[in-house]
Amino acid sequence: MRFALAGGREGMVRTALTAVGVGLGVAMLLLAASVPTARHHRDERTHARIDVNLDDRAIDASDHTVLISDIDTVFRGKEIRGRMVQQEGSAAPLPPGVRRLPRPGEMVVSPALRRLLASPGSHLLRERLAHPVAGEVADAGLLDPGEYVFYLGGSHMVEGVGDTRRLDHFGKAYPRKPLSPELVLLGIAGIVVLLVPIGVFIAAAVRFGGEHRDRRLAALRLVGADRRTTATVAAGEVALSTLAGTALGAVLFLTGRQFAGLVEIQGLGVFTEDLTPEPVLVPVTVVAVFMLGLLVTRLSMHKVVVEPLGVVRRSGGTTRRLWWRIALPVLGLVLLRVIVQSPAGLRGGSGVVLVAVGMLALLVGVTAVLPWAVDRLTRLCGGFGPLSWQLALRRMQLSGETATRSVNGIAVAVAGAVALQTLFTGLAHGPADGAAPTAHRAPSSHTRTAVARLAAGAGNTAAYAPVLAATPGVREAVGFAELSVNPPDGGFTRTVRVADCAQLRRLASLPSCSDGDAFLTTPVGMDRAHDVTTWQAGMTLRVGADGPGWRTPRITATVPVTSADPPGDAAERILLATPGAAGPTGMEDAVGTIRLTYTTTIEDVQDRIRTTAARLDPSFAVDFPGRPEKDTALDGIWRALLAGVAAVLLLIAASMLLGALEQIRDRARVLAVLSAFGTRRRTLAGSVLWQTALPVGLGLLVAGLTGTTLGGALLGIVGRPMVHDWSALLATAGIGAVASVGVTLLTLPTLWRSTRPQGLRHE
Structure with a gap:
């Protein structure tokens, strides 16, 4: 541990960078450990206000x-x-x-x-x-x-x-319903996608200053230290940095926790008391981070132990092999596509574990394939191009591991985000249900319909319709009372609309009308094969689910609906009745309804309609047909995952910045020499940009392929087709491009300082 602090300022900076990286990762893990508590508190508040x-x-x-x-x-x-x-x-x-x-x-x-x-x-x-x-x-x-x-x-x-x-009281406690296989799958995917990038980030943080550490350990090896001693010294260095980082992570988490109420991501926020880690998960987090640091350090000791002279002379290393790197993602695909084949497997613990392991293998496979891809690119593209390009390629050839270490995090995060997007898009579209197409006229490009319902009754709809019609953007308002009736022996619900003859003429083309008439409508273009309604004069129906009986009046004529009938209505025949035909029972139980036709060219037209309706009566409920209905559980999980992905991407951006600063600090003397020999700053800045952009570009390509494959495999488990959201994929790729440019801009001040003549000094 004392060795970690040796070496003067350079040793302290190296240890501090590692501690900061580990601290950020620990803070994120403590945040993840608070999710069960936050969910429990949210459920309690939900139950308390039922x-x-x-x-x-x-x-x-x-x-x-x-x-x-x-x-x-x-x-x-x-x-x-x-x-x-x-x-x-x-x-x-x-x-x-x-x-x-x-x-x-x-x-x-x-x-x-x-x-x-x-x-x-x-x-x-x-x-x-x-x-x-x-x-x-x-x-x-x-x-x-x-x-x-x-x-x-x-x-x-x-x-x-x-x-x-x-x-007589608020609140109700009820047992939690089991989630559907689709939501279980989305939850498993979210947990793996959020935790794996954090683990990759911590593994990269442990290796900050890895080249300096390897050379110092190689020197110990040359002066007589055996393999065990060298490994022990390396473990001691990492242990100190990891413990310091764990303490820093706890401080960062406790500090950020105080501002939790001010942060909202994707419409999701938490109270300060919600961010309380589960007591069991805190020691698990500390031990896991400590063991991960030791494991990564032990695996990285191969070059030091086997070839100490090669480490000292900065050897380029050997060609990476591809076969074992492909084995991980292939194993993951086998687990997801062959072993777990049906949603029923997700209801057992073994199925959940297999899905998690399969996802883990695929995502970790990204970190194994990316170094090979960078190595092949630098070998194929070397020897030509501008000077900044060649400087970047030569640097990546000498230290390909350092070049890809910080990019691994964003590649894994993007792969997970693409998989989540693919999975969610497939789940949101749902399977084809084979439902009959609804019969309606296609609305014009700027014309839409709205429905305002007054639950208190139909008494004032005639007076309210003209007021709503005067709202800016509203072209027409038709008021009527709507009654839902059912056959006594069960069956499909039928709709009755009650209004005077003037309003009914705006709903259908009537030959003649007087109080006491009733008309059966035929929607335009309706396929009779899909019509399930039966109307017969004198037939007794039940109002609502368990209301009084209502006798069907004599049907005067069958009439076609007009354009005032809103698009999106079901392909069924609706009964239009005058008040005399509906009778007292029908009028008492009918719901006052106003059909609105409005234009979308007016700004905030929907909010204007809602405002007018609320000023008339706060009980007005305004609906806009055609708006997709949300799955509350699916939408809630998705918003939580988006918030987590955004937080992880911020963490990965910090990792890339720390990695780029580490590379510049490691090359400070070389950069000073290049500057002294007349190399322009623009060339050096370009080389730094290429060193970040090339691994990021390759990482995004590998991440896109892996994420799409993973999302398709997960959808295959629940039998859903894969639907691509190209705009979301392009936006995810844009994150990597913005990260590359942003990291380069933030490292420029450090780059200019490194090119000063003082950087030529070496001890």
Whole structure:
């Protein structure tokens, strides 16, 4: 250990660089060890604010009850969780994080929503939520610091109208449901993809200053130290740097933990208390880092032990062999494509282990193949080209291991990111379900439809439709009441739309109409083979799932729908009824609905529609057909993985910078000599750029091939086709290019200092 600090300033810098590298890796591992705690805390907060009665019991009004309904909204793609609440007594339960329920017309907001309301450009949201703010939602009622939540005080709420429900408490604990094989596979892939680059980074950090260390150990070997003594000295050096790095990593983690609430990646944030490593994982992390450092050092002792003179004279080394480097990825493919062949294998522990080992073999195979690829490139391209090119190639020929050591991390990270992207794209597209195509007219390039539903009933839709029609960007608003009916013996749900003759004429081409008429629509281009609805006069149907009976009125005529009928409706025949035909039962249980046709050429037109609807009634729910539905679990895992990949790529960028600085420091005397002989700084900067760009370019190529192969193999396990997202692949490749240029620019000040005449001194 004393030997690690010997050698004056150079020895201290070498040890410090290794400690900093290990410290960054340890900080990332401690962050990964906090994921179980963060997930547990998030689940607890999710369960604590459940506001649905899941006990299948009747709750009577009392001093201990509260009425609540959902009034969620969206502003410029940001989802905002909203609830309207009305207390029924002085002891009404409080939602988590709320000190008191807001009075009618007041609202309690989360800190993030308060900032969003106060930010410039949020005038539409301020108009939508134009209520006095009576307080803030504390952390206990939020999933993360950046969540947008508000509770609005209501009045005259009635249980059972719309989705209004009565509660006597908030929160519900329920057993965790097992994840689907697809989500299990995505979780395994995420864990491996995030942890392997960190391990590669730590392995590279342990080898900072490796050439100097090899020469010093070779000198010990020449003066009589045996192999065991040399290995012991090397282990002592690495042990000191690793222990110092572990302590530094703990300090970095504890310091960064204090600012956790201010950081949000891919819409995902955590509270400070969420970042608490699992107690079992902390010693595992320390021991794993220590053992990894010793293992990497022992493997790198081959040249020192076998050929000490070669190390001293900076020999170019021997030609690398390819066969054993290909064996690792081939083993991984065999495990993923042959041994694990079905999703059922993911439900057992052995299947999970095999998938993890297969992925590990493929990703680690990148670090084995990349040095061979760099070696072959330098041998094929040497002897011609500009001076900066030849200087870079000669340097990589002499120290190919150093050239690829820092690039291995970004290659593995990019390979993992490509595999995750391929896997997620395949899972998001889903298997072909063979569903019948829906019959609708293709909308114009700028014309879309929206649906505004008022859960409280259909009484005011006639008055609300003209107001919504006056919203900038809205071309037409058609108001009607919508009723869902089912056959008593089960079957497909049918839709009834109730309105006066003037509104019905905007939905279909009617020959004549008077109160008491009913019309059966035929969608344009509908294939009757896919129609599953049956309408007969006098047939008794049930309103909703368990509502009262409703008798089908006499059908006056069958009519075609008009262009006002929104694209995207199912290929079914819908019954249009006047109020006289629907009867009192149909009018009482129908949901007030307004169909909107709008143009996308108006800026923020969707937010304008939501704002107008909310100002008319906060209970309005506005939907925009055609927007893809998200799989909540899949989207949550994907956002978490994206946040982790972004953090890992930042770590790898730091690794590349430290590696480049190490190479410049190692070549300081050579650079000074070249500068003294008249070599231009531009040439030297170009050589540094080539030394970074060439390994990165090769690494991205190998990573792209490996990541695509890995993603395809994982999709094959769950029987999904491989779908390429070329824009994401190009963006991932662009990360490597930006990293190369950025690292070169950051190393220029050190390069200029190394070319000073003082650099010619040597002791």
